[in-house]
Structure formats: C-alpha cells, structure tokens
Amino acid sequence: MDIVTILGILAGLAALVGGFLWEGGQITGLFQQTAALIVFGGTIAAVVISYPTARLKTIPQAIRYAFVRPDNDMEELVDDIVQMATTARRNGVLALERKAQHHPNLFLSEGMQMVVDGTEPALVRQIMEIEIDRAEMKHDGYAKIFESAGGYAPTMGIIGTVMGLVHVLGSLSDPTELGPAIAVAFIATLYGVASANLIFLPIASKIKSRSADEIQNMELLLQGILAIQNGEHPQIVRKKISFEMMRTTDLTPPPSMKKGVLDETTD
Numbered sequence: 001m002d003i004v005t006i007l008g009i010l011a012g013l014a015a016l017v018g019g020f021l022w023e024g025g026q027i028t029g030l031f032q033q034t035a036a037l038i039v040f041g042g043t044i045a046a047v048v049i050s051y052p053t054a055r056l057k058t059i060p061q062a063i064r065y066a067f068v069r070p071d072n073d074m075e076e077l078v079d080d081i082v083q084m085a086t087t088a089r090r091n092g093v094l095a096l097e098r099k100a101q102h103h104p105n106l107f108l109s110e111g112m113q114m115v116v117d118g119t120e121p122a123l124v125r126q127i128m129e130i131e132i133d134r135a136e137m138k139h140d141g142y143a144k145i146f147e148s149a150g151g152y153a154p155t156m157g158i159i160g161t162v163m164g165l166v167h168v169l170g171s172l173s174d175p176t177e178l179g180p181a182i183a184v185a186f187i188a189t190l191y192g193v194a195s196a197n198l199i200f201l202p203i204a205s206k207i208k209s210r211s212a213d214e215i216q217n218m219e220l221l222l223q224g225i226l227a228i229q230n231g232e233h234p235q236i237v238r239k240k241i242s243f244e245m246m247r248t249t250d251l252t253p254p255p256s257m258k259k260g261v262l263d264e265t266t267d
Helices: 003-022 033-050 059-067 074-091 093-102 106-116 121-169 175-185 187-229 234-249
Strands: none
Touching: 003 059, 003 187, 033 121, 033 187, 059 121, 059 187, 074 093, 074 106, 074 187, 074 234, 093 106, 093 187, 106 121, 106 187, 121 175, 121 187, 175 187, 187 234
C-alpha cells in the first residue's frame, strides 16, 4: 500500500476542514446529504455513461494501481539482468531457461524466454515494444476515467448549487432562513470542487506518474534483454542500462548500478 497517497488525500481534507473550523465554522455545516447525492451520484452516472462496461470494470484495477506500490525494484532487476548476462556468457543462453520461466517480473520473464527459444532480436524487440505500448494504453485508460470524474464533479456541484438556490428563492416567506439555506446550497459546489482537486484529478496524476516510471523501467529491461541476446559483457550491460537511466531521467543511478560485476573474467 502506498501510504503517501493516502496521507496526501487525508492531509488535503484536513487542511480544508481545519481552515473552515478555524474561521468559526461548525463541522456539521459541511455535511449535506442532498448535495452529496447530487454531486457524487451525478458524477458516477456521468462516468458510467461515458465509458463502455469493459472500461468500467477496470476501475478496481485502476484504484489498486494508484494506491498500491509496485513490488518491482529496478535496482534488483538490473542485478538480475547482470547475473543472467554472466550466466549466458559462461554457459550459453539455454542455461537461463529455468531462471526465465520463474522470474517474478513478467516482462523480463517473457523477453528472456524468447531469447532462450532463439527468437530473432528484431522480433524480440518488436514483441516487447508492443507489450510496452499495451501497458501504456492500459494505464492511460485508468487515468482517463478519473480525469473524467474530475471534470464532471465540479459541474455537478454547480448544478446542485443552482438547484438549491432555486428551492431557496422559491420560498422567501421567512427571510431569516435565507442565509443558512443559501450556505447549504453552496455545499454542493464545495463537494464538487474539493472531490475533483483532492481525489479524482490527483489520482489520475498519480496513475500517469507511476505509469511513466513503469514504462521507463520496461524500456530499460528491454535494453538488458537485447544486450544479453547479443552476448555482451555483463559490465557493458550494466553500463548501458545506467547510461539509459541517466539519459531518460537526468538522475545519477544508484551506486550498485555503477559498480562492475565481481568475479567476472573478460573473454
């Protein structure tokens, strides 16, 4: 579970509620069932109308992708690739068959199995790039659902506020009730804007950010797979991946990715 994401949402809500209470507001004034029904019910309905059933079924996966941190550690994966390169140079790529079949990273496992099977490098690259594109499209679909919700929610809030004002202005028999009634009407706008900017849109951004990192890692793994297939020296494999990381992120890779391969002899 990615605690940072949850803490961020809770901190944002706490800031809004805390600021309201600081100005002398009452916590009960923030809860309005009718406004919640209009905003959240309307937003859900709009999202359901916007997407086919197959896309809507991916919402639980999208939520999981946003709130659960991936298990893959790129530094460990690079170490695995270097070890595979060492084994391949010493014993041939067929010695990697068992390692490829049981590796927990499915992308790396699939690529190495094709290498073991003797697939042409151009075909390996083509198939792996298709997998990368497929993953990117899937993640983009996740984000778009929440972006849509973030666009609909403020509009539903305005609709709820207008409906509330229509009701208030239609019954002006008691002017003393006018102020509180208008305040309640504007709660719908608060719900819509707050949910869009603290929940829906940030989740969409988190999915995009996490997707960008995953796609970059997949591209780095592809470089490693092709390097192993070409029979390159393990130290060269590590350096190529390190250089690619620096080129794409402008960051210095971890120290373990800079080091050479211990106990490796040069052919």
